Amino acid sequence: MSEVGSIALEDSVSPPRLSVRGDWTLKHYNQLAAELEQLPQGDQAAQRQIDLSALGQLDTAGAALLGRWLGEARLLELAQQTPNLPQERVALLRTVAEALPDCPPTPGAAAGPAHLEVLEEVGITVEGVWKQLRALLGFIGLTLESLLRSLLQPRQWRITSLVAHIEQTGLNAIPIIMLLTFMVGAVVAFLGATVLANFGATIYTVHLVAFSFLREFGVLLTAILMAGRTASAFTAQIGSMKANEEIDAIRVLGLDPMALLVLPRMLAMMISLPILTFIAMLCGIAGGAVVSTLLLDISPAMFLHVLQTEIPVRHFFIGLVKAPFFAFIIAIIGCLEGFKSGGSAKSVGDHTTSSVVQSIFVVILLDAVAAMFFMEMGW
DSSP: OOOBOEEEEEOSSSSOEEEEEEEESGGGHHHHHHHHHTSOOTHHHHTSEEEOTTEEEEOHHHHHHHHHHHOHHHHHHHHHHOTTSOHHHHHHHHHHHHHGGGSOSSTTOOOOOHHHHHHHHHHHHHHHHHHHHHHHHHHHHHHHHHHHHHHTOGGGOOHHHHHHHHHHHTGGGHHHHHHHHHHHHHHHHHHHHHHHGGGTOGGGHHHHHHHIIIIIIHHHHHHHHHIIIIIHHHHHHHHHHHHTTHHHHHHHTTOOHIIIIIHHHHHHHHHHHHHHHHHHHHHHHHHHHHHHHHHSOOOHHHHHHHHHHHSOTHHHHHHHHTHHHHHHHHHHHHHHHHHHOOSSHHHHHHHHHHHHHHHHHHHHHHHHHHHHHHHHTTO
């Protein structure tokens, strides 16, 4: 039969000591907590002579009570100095004593006012954004420093890795880029013609499709697809390597993880994305041309004539010049989140999701800033 835990004062020894007896388990938690409230707490309890030799059954709830009463350091000391205490109880007390500093002192405490909780969440979010921005800027600086150092040492260029990543990020992405932009171009032409037909200006559908894909849709759709497809792959690859301690092994071998893992991926993205953007522009305009030919009675020859004579070439360069910047930021965010991931599968998954969200957000933000800049410059 189990004996309810208790604390008794032994006067037969000098100096008097407190003897912890019986079972300290979750079943007797409330009774034990009430008894402990009547005794000295913290430093006063730690200064007393405590005997744990009569301790019966013990679980984490009882060990936590003792830890809160005596303090983590004192509990750990008693667990190691009690000779008759079974090893499993010593191990439990040691584990609980080491974990208590990370646990809230008052679990289940009542929540504060709602407006204070909202302000606290806003503050935590803003602090997290600031830390992420600092980490991103620091990682950009570290990447540029590694790039400049590698440029001065041609023997350290990793051409094989670069070509392999160009194939993965660029060549393998061509089908999905072509299909998506072709369909979007067709949809833009159809919607534009539906509105312009009311004004008898269906011919301006050519202008709509050309302007939208040369300036915005070609590079933006490609960057968003690459953020979802490639940034997530970079994060998962580097995160898995970190979880398997492969990055630590690279450092032990005297190699630089930045030069080995980050630079080939970044350069591959900066080479692939402009090429994919050019393909996306062609496919988007082709989709608009198909809809114009089939539904609007605009012949392919007329479509090409309007495209050549009335669409300035600067719109093509405005769209294309944004591609390397988008590629750089997508690759940097993907690699950074991979290095930030922990050793668990959940951490790798969380950071993979984070890299996609951050990449898409930053790409759209940069595109909006670039659009306002070019508009103010009259380009």
